[in-house]
Amino acid sequence: ILNVEQSPQSLHVQEGDSTNFTCSFPSSNFYALHWYRWETAKSPEALFVMTLNGDEKKKGRISATLNTKEGYSYLYIKGSQPEDSATYLCAFFLGNFNKFYFGSGTKLNVKP
């Protein structure tokens, strides 16, 4: 079983705070990393697809960076809003098995 670790496990912030969390993955055999956002009672939805070392992706107030050599990715949320409350999952793609390995997620709660 391949180890993908996310930290912290949960995070409570006030509206307007900026926050970030980490996904760590094996640095060898890197193929792709995905970030998903999973709101309660909904399906996980894809946020970012990251494939190149040094990749930086942005969608509104949310951005992500990737370091494949050291095996980590950061997700940043600027000026958190209550609607950002969700579990954020990262998934490491192992190409030779054509499947993703998921971290356990970071559960974000943004208080108004």
Place this chain on the structure above:
Amino acid sequence: DVKVTQSSRYLVKRTGEKVFLECVQDMDHENMFWYRQDPGLGLRLIYFSYDVKMKEKGDIPEGYSVSREKKERFSLILESASTNQTSMYLCASSATGPYGYTFGSGTRLTVV
């Protein structure tokens, strides 16, 4: 709108019952997956299939089986449900390659 549809949102079954969880996708994806999600453990892969009638064990296949008779449908079978199979079950599909998953909305199964 592309979809992965899981047949039940909530399900309550008795210990020892045979349970079928159905998943249907309309995207002509080759790959389909069954995960379970438990607090603190993230998404764990039970089984996946990369073609009709093909199946591969994931990380936690014990107590489960699957069926893929048609490309669009992937069924998860609990041969004899046990209380430790109480969980959230997520189905996903993907095209071949690191293209990310499309998830169903999940089935919360309670075995009593």
